Amino acid sequence: MYLPISLASAAAAAALNVWLSIRIGAVRSAKKISVGDGGDEDLIRRMRAQANFIENAPIVLILIALIEAARPGNLWLAGVAGAFVVARVAHGVGMDGGPLRIGRMIGTMVTMLSLLGLAIWAATIAIDM
DSSP, X not given: OOOHHHHHHHHXXXXXXXXXXXXXXXXXXXXXXXXXXXTOHHHHHHHHHHHHHHHHHHXXXXXXXXXXXXXXXXXXXXXXXXXXXXXXXXXXXXXXXXXXXXXXXXXXXXXXXHHHHHHHHHHHHXXXX
């Protein structure tokens, strides 16, 4: 079974996780904090951005894969997957604060709507079967 939307989503999520890790490493290096967060707010924010991604991405990816397996070739599913990835980038940048902090709120809202929409979609597929 070939699941191109799921594969692309998982690849994007992996790349996004690497990007979030690199951002943490940049702060660690600049502030010479090798273990923990050192009480540094910039590092805490970046660590939380990655942790929040890790908390949400697995269930989204599982739902995308299961929905695609049940309903292959759906452009709406590709749109939701793309919106989720863009939202997580916005959230990561927004967690830094400053003028782009609106990205945190937008990223959170799109993530929650994606989760809820995918959950409802998966439930309706299960009911129909």
